[in-house]
Amino acid sequence: KSVDLNSDMGESFGRWTLGDDKALLDVVTSANIACGFHAGDPAGILRTASQAAANHVCIGAHVAYRDLSGFGRRFLDEQPGDLKADVIYQIAALEGIAASVGASVSYVKPHGALYNRIAVDETQARAVVDAIMTVDSSLGLLTLPGSVVGLIAADAGLRVFSEAFADRAYMPDGRLVPRSQSGAVIHDVGEVADRIAKLVAGGTIEAIDGTMIRIDADSICVHGDSPSAVDMARAVRERLESNGVALSSFAGEGRPCAS
Amino acid sequence: KSVDLNSDMGESFGRWTLGDDKALLDVVTSANIACGFHAGDPAGILRTASQAAANHVCIGAHVAYRDLSGFGRRFLDEQPGDLKADVIYQIAALEGIAASVGASVSYVKPHGALYNRIAVDETQARAVVDAIMTVDSSLGLLTLPGSVVGLIAADAGLRVFSEAFADRAYMPDGRLVPRSQSGAVIHDVGEVADRIAKLVAGGTIEAIDGTMIRIDADSICVHGDSPSAVDMARAVRERLESNGVALSSFAGEGRPCAS
Amino acid sequence: KSVDLNSDMGESFGRWTLGDDKALLDVVTSANIACGFHAGDPAGILRTASQAAANHVCIGAHVAYRDLSGFGRRFLDEQPGDLKADVIYQIAALEGIAASVGASVSYVKPHGALYNRIAVDETQARAVVDAIMTVDSSLGLLTLPGSVVGLIAADAGLRVFSEAFADRAYMPDGRLVPRSQSGAVIHDVGEVADRIAKLVAGGTIEAIDGTMIRIDADSICVHGDSPSAVDMARAVRERLESNGVALSSFAGEGRPCAS
Amino acid sequence: KSVDLNSDMGESFGRWTLGDDKALLDVVTSANIACGFHAGDPAGILRTASQAAANHVCIGAHVAYRDLSGFGRRFLDEQPGDLKADVIYQIAALEGIAASVGASVSYVKPHGALYNRIAVDETQARAVVDAIMTVDSSLGLLTLPGSVVGLIAADAGLRVFSEAFADRAYMPDGRLVPRSQSGAVIHDVGEVADRIAKLVAGGTIEAIDGTMIRIDADSICVHGDSPSAVDMARAVRERLESNGVALSSFAGEGRPCAS
DSSP states (O other), rough: EEEEEEEEEEETTTTBOOOOOHHHHTOOOOOEEOOOOSSHHHHHHHHHHHHHHHHTTTEEEOOOOOOTTTTTOOOOOOOHHHHHHHHHHHHHHHHHHHTTTTTTTTEEEEEEEHHHTTTOOHHHHHHHHHHHHHHTTTOEEEEEETOOHHHHHHHHHEEEEEEEEETOOOOHHHHSTTSTTTTBBOHHHHHHHHHHHHHHSSSEEEOTTSSEEEEEOSSEEEEOHHHHHHHHHHHHHHHHHHHEEEOOOOOTSSSBBBB | OOOEEEEEOOOOOOTTTTOOHHHHTTOOOOEEOOHHHHHHHHHHHHHHHHHHHHHHHEEEEOOOOOTTTTTTTTBOOOOOHHHHHHHHHHHHHHHHHHTTTTTEEEEEEEOOOHHHTTTTHHHHHHHHHHHHHHHHHEEEEOOTTTTTHHHHHHHHTOOEEEEEETTTBBBBSSSSSSSTTTSSBOHHHHHHHHHHHHHHHHHEOOOSSOOEEEEEOSEEEOOOHHHHHHHHHHHHHHHHHHHHOOOOOSSSTSSOOOO | EEEEEEEEEEOTTBBBBSSHHHHHHOOOSSEEOSSSSSSOOOHHHHHHHHHHHHTTTTEEEEOOOOOOTTTOOSSSSSOOOHHHHHHHHHHHHHHHHHHTTTTTTTEEEOHHHHHHHHHHHHHHHHHHHHHHHHHTTOOEEEEEEHHHHHHHHHHOOOOOEEEEEBBBOOOOOOOOOOOOTSSSSOHHHHHHHHHHHHHHSSSSSOOOOOOEEOOOOOOOEESSSSSHHHHHHHHHHHHHHHHEEEESSSSSGGSSBBO | OOEEEEEEEOBTTTOOOOSHHHTTTOOOOOEEEOOOOOOHHHHHHHHHHHHHTTTEEEEEEEOSSSSSTTTTTTOOOOOHHHHHHHHHHHHHHHHHHHHHHBOOOOEEEEOOHHHHTTTTOOHHHHHHHHHHHHTTTHHHHOOOOOOOOHHHHHHHEEEEEEEEEEEOOOTSSSSSOOTTTSSBBOOOOHHHHHHHHHHHSSSSSTTSSSSSEEOOOOOOOOOOHHHHHHHHHHHHHHHHHHTTOEOOOOTTTSOOOOO
């Protein structure tokens, strides 16, 4: 039995530091690295990619809407042709940075508002899938279970991987409880570790109303932008390892992450 | 006898259009395409790269300082590590866009203030050369004859190509007359064609003081950001062709520009 | 009888020129000047404001979403508190530029996607109205007849002015025919002048299905971002003047536009 | 005897947080608030301005080169006309934000590379002074003792104030030891408090070679972008107060900072 742990990284920008990439890269097996559109300047992206390569952590392109001031968390009503070109540009730029440190990009995980949008919006989902297919059809796509973009990507022949969120509460229908609702985020480290251990062992998690729901997860997303998040990621990893679960990148199956 | 004609392209941005890339791509043999830092959004860059590929025009990465409001024409006192990462990012992003339309990047031509700076500044020149070597040591570098960056690049093993400027006056020492001085830009199309024809035939051009100077030019730069510039580019091409000079990309020697 | 003519201006950015502000300022009575978020750098805004002041043309703040690459034409799902602050910032910045050339800002006209959004979205509309009230409750608001933002602004005590579009076709219910539909834009200069002359004389315009509809317009919007647009603006102005209609700013009633 | 304490603030941007403005506003008497060009988005600037107003802390416009990715710390070779317009825009935008929370801007402190440049470059210094004079000739200017911009500003009739740096070592000629040299930054809180107490009492400070030098300081700059910086600012304030020195804004003399 094995599972992947992924986290967002490379989200510093110039003078602004966000997240402890170095610490997280000792814990996770997949690094979603910002590509410059919602966060990440080239020098900072290069540093994170280099550390990921040194730790044999797989690199994913964390593509986003072009919105630094909104950190890619605001929906942008972009034309599909523009979105496709934006995604090609971002993946390619990260590939170049990764290659410069002897690494490569193994998968794509859309970020923030784009991630949420293409879980339901077919037009933008198709633009993102087109972009990935155009750059490299062997790239994986990491997304929500049951998302529209996942279906379109699978149809197009991409390898699609789904993720669960370590510290988020779920609705009975499998969607995340919106952050605006109370109880949306689970702060207790032990509780988070318990939930993930059960999910990985049995494929089910307790929804916010107490019902047990099935979540099919190739990867567990642990967030990285608060100091306690590193502790939580570590706790999840330790619990899984003590349960005999191997931590291993989903992307690593088809292609090696770093030499 | 053959020579290359190059021009800056892909310099539109969103709603703002600059230059007539389509017309120029019927005239030139090398296209310096903006990479998004001084100009160029991904969708626009993609359109220009696609037209270049259709016309079998070689593509160069027109890398620049990150300065959209100044169009990369203002010196930016950037640390070499940051500059190196910025250049890797830009080349890689353009390579991805070019690959998506079946083309590739053959050479790098730094833009604007970066072009001028690394003609004399060893630290920044070295950062740019490091970046190119890191991405692909078979890329060419297009620069001023005798520039510092040209010497460093040649030393590092890069193929270095030099260019002359079709519509610019020269100092007796081979430098360009600064734009702030009168007579710096030659507006007469016939005069420009005459000068370039002589330069390509004999390797010399008349400096602003009337002396004849040697300029070693693998390529002639024709500017593209005014309507008359297209006419001038056409006039130069026609004169050269009627003199029996073949127009052919310098970059094409080592690697095919488009299939 | 009098009416106002307004046009968008100050939309150049750095090296990129858009529109012929100088020519338009001989024609219109109100200038919607970009504030830097969708277009306009400070030096360019200053030039346009200075020309507006010299021509005694009233200045409006053309506030927008922060989206240079999309020219403010893409909806951005921004929180109302952020939007309010963005609008305050933009109006204030333009006021400072205007004051530096002896002019002032008389009104606010939201731009592009923000203009369309707050015609129907109450939350964002309220944020914009709050921002205007906070900066200066004597500022006018220029908007679509019957828009949500117009109702909220009037309720709040702002002076609200409505506009018709010179070259756009109307639906029978008074909305604009979307640009994506054929016939949405009227290109014939004489036809445009006819329609506007009738509208100003009688308050009605022919909709795309041939029915006559009422449009209450304090101002006529003539676009400025194509060469022919200046000709169209001139034609509208000449027709109105030859019909004995005075061209006069709506904003000028309450406050002088420039000394 | 009294002195001012100033610190940089409002330097967060979107998702990125920098400095503890709330804590610093309990300590300092003048807040240099970012204006959006090197840092600061409107909503964040508004929050900091509001807290400054609540604490009766004077607000200064921390104007900068337009360079978010470089945080305004890289020299940008900008034309004086462009720089002047950029500075007018920034001061005006901050004035509007400040006015929206019942506060006002009392002075201007150029930031980072602009601060350093106009200490020696007459052309850019003149552009900044022109901008300030144009916006409001009653604004103060906070700068290095003996700077070129200070001389030009005083000549133009601006009130000029000079500052010393709490945690920086000085050369015997009164310049700061460059950050690249060892010993440039003093980390010991007690030592910093001692130095500033002596400086305020006697007008002298010990240079890095042990000689005592005169520094004429209307204000002491305490940095704000690290957690320990708040402790240092508090230690300086406590030492001064226990020595009977009143903390009071230089800008407050001529105009009240907040009601």
